[in-house]
Amino acid sequence: MLCIWITNLYAQTKPTIKKDYKFGKVLPSEFEIKPNSQDSSASAIKLFDIGNCYFEISSTSGSFVYVYERHVRYKILNKNGYDLANFKIELYKNSNSSKEDLNFMDAATYNFIDGKVAISKLNKDAKFSEEFNKNYIFKKFALPNVKEGSIIEFKYKIKSDFIFTLRGWRFQTDIPTLYSEYNVNIPEYLNYKMDVAGYFAVNHTIHRSEGASYVPGISSNAMHDQYTAENVPALKDEAFITTIDDYIPKISFELQSTSFPNQLHQDYTGTWPKIISSLASDENFGLFINKNSYAKSVLPGILKGEKDTLKVIKLIYGYVKSNLKWDKEYSKYTTAVNPKTIFEKKTGSSADINLSLISLLKEAKIMAYPALVSTRSNGTHPGYPIISKFDNVIAVTSIAGKTYFIDATNNDLQFGMVDYENLSHQVFYMDLKNSAGQWIDMEPEFAQERIFSYNLVLDKGNKLRGQINEYSKGYAAFERRNRYRKTNNEAEFLKNYKKDKVGLELSNYKIENLDLLDEILTESMNVVIEDNVEEAGNLVYFNPLLYEKTKENIFKHEERKFPVDFAHPIKETYRIVLNFPEDYEVEKLPKSAAYKLPDGNGTFTISYVSEGKVLMVKSTIAINKTLYAPEEYFDLKELFKAVVDKQAEQIVFKKKS
Secondary structure, eight states: OHHHHHHHHHHTOOOOOOOOOOTTOOOGGGGGOOOOGGGTTOSEEEEEEEEEEEEEEOTTTOSEEEEEEEEEEEEEOSGGGGGGGEEEEEEEBOSSSOBEEEEEEEEEEEEEETTEEEEEEOOGGGEEEEEOSSSEEEEEEEOSSOOTTOEEEEEEEEEESOTTEEEEEESOOSSOEEEEEEEEEEETTEEEEEEEEOSSOOEEEEEEEEEEEEETTEEEEEEEEEEEEEEEOOOOOOSSOSOGGGGSOEEEEEEEEEOOTTSOOEESSSSHHHHHHHHHTOTTTHHHHHOOHHHHHHHHHHHTTOOOHHHHHHHHHHHHHHHOEEOSOOOSSOSSSSHHHHHHHTEEOHHHHHHHHHHHHHHTTOOEEEEEEOOTTTOOOOSSSOGGGOOEEEEEEEETTEEEEEOOSOTTOOTTOOOGGGOSEEEEEEETTTTEEEEEEEOOSOOEEEEEEEEEEEOTTSOEEEEEEEEEEHHHHHHHHHHHHHSSSHHHHHHHHHTTOTTEEEEEEEEEOSSOTTSOEEEEEEEEEOSSEEEETTEEEEOTTGGGSOOSOSOOSSOOSSOEEOSSOEEEEEEEEEEOOTTEEEEEOOOOEEEEOGGGSEEEEEEEEEETTEEEEEEEEEEOOSEEOGGGHHHHHHHHHHHHHHHTOOEEEEEOO
């Protein structure tokens, strides 16, 4: 699909677009611009967004630096667009002297008053610097006199020492864009891999070699590429996707190789073996795994003579989970060069934890390997050799022909279960010793499964009394355990549980198998439920799904260009047994129904049975695939429409006179 999309992107090449946007030159006609009907609810319009990226020789280091320029102008349509006047620029620095500098910044607000354009420049006291952490500094700017109908613009220049990855460009945002353009001039000595993505056509308007001079008196060539997009609609978020970034039309760059005069050709990330070899010799990756002094000292106490391979892995896995706390940072590189340091700190990033796990497994003679991941929030990896698109690492091993993906970042993860963010369908497995690797599928072994069992009695005062039991497995159990542990105490947990459940009072709450991760998590409670039964004359109306009904269709758009990604299968079952009074009769019972997606990829069933003074209702939703193509969207939307409609139906009782 990617190859087809790239082919289409370049097939839509148009003649060079000549547009000249001068800072401060705002025309009265720009104040009349309005969004089209597709974006009628927009809070602002991006009138243009022009970017330039080119290279210079640093006067201090004598090496290449890249220069990034951006000029953007917005029209504010309503108060929801005021935040655009608060502009933020991120600048990166590392522990060495390398850094990014903001070399130039100008900004202004324009209002059309009495037939003239009034200009409000950026005030000196409206500029702020904030050190976000040791690596990032934020430069913040706040424009004055912003009103509905104002035009605002920003123009700035950044110089960066970090030429391995250039600043890319996004052609679509959550507000409509009339025109977007990105120009990139790359010296002939540098070879970059370009990654293109998105679902909106971008035009490649220039691709030509041009003369350039980086050192006075020495001429060379540079490749000039220009990309443009016009009349780009606002990007609207959708349910069940990895990250909206996966669908934004954008371009990014990673350095592949260099070819300087009188120097050998240097390949950085041209092939997978090159990437793997580089990671194997990195002190925060391959060399970290090979540090075995800590593993040698603790393994005898962990294993206690155990020889069974699977049991050995589980013992080491349990040890790592119990002794290292995840700091919630995803990373593919460790923060220290030795596992001993990580275990002494007792906390660390995902790489600290999972590469420490691999180090222990390696010392125990277990064939375990690192697998690179692009997390769901980081977006889908393009598939070709590009290291910067990975942001995480887990472990992978095989026992008796079965592959296990191992992630030790959370103590409530079952063996073989990975954190939700890692459910990106594929990981890149690596044999560091032999510089070999391959993509392998990673469809989850665990689903998200919940069963709600209500056993209730309806009294003549229309109160419901009885017991609720909830059973959770897989990712549902993982989520429930996490939620329970994160609250300060059980009283707070139950308060949150009741928050969106009108009329519910509960007692004798009990949770079982909280620490037995391989067992079904069970919650039980006695309940009294009010305000969920309506009476009109001699008729009584009752919705048996109570708190578990699906109130609205999660799929709202008429069509969808993106896949629907559930990450894992989902199964939700609701069962109610209701005893009703002797002087009540069932006047109306909804019809049972069953709905299926093609090929059994999803089902919804609901059934009603009445026997004497007992009513039984069962509702089951099953999403059997993790990924649905856009062509399957309509059927999926109709399935959930049936869920909403059928679960909203009421049972009608009639009181005997």
